Amino acid sequence: MKDVSLQVEKMSCGNCLSTIEKALKSIDGVHQATGSLENKTINVQYDETKAKVSDLTHAIENAGYIVI
Numbered sequence: 001m002k003d004v005s006l007q008v009e010k011m012s013c014g015n016c017l018s019t020i021e022k023a024l025k026s027i028d029g030v031h032q033a034t035g036s037l038e039n040k041t042i043n044v045q046y047d048e049t050k051a052k053v054s055d056l057t058h059a060i061e062n063a064g065y066i067v068i
Contacts, residue, residue, distance in 0.1 A: 001031065001046070001048075002046055003044070004043070005041050005042070005043045006040055006041065006042050006043075006056065006057070006060065007067065008035070008065050008066070009011070009065065009068050011035065011037065011040050013037070014052035014067045017035045017042075020042055020060055021035060023060060024044055024064040027046070027055055027059055029048075030048065032045040038053075040059075045065045047058055051064075
């Protein structure tokens, strides 16, 4: 299991956070995704044999947000 913290631009409300968490949790191998609006970060715990950081980044970007 691996943990990563991603900085997300344009994440400004609870709905934004919920959308991003849902997009990440739909990826096979993601076990947990929790975010902080204050820090504009999302912390993801995932199985590195099933998912890559690029998969996480693409899911966030496909949801309409920018990973910086």
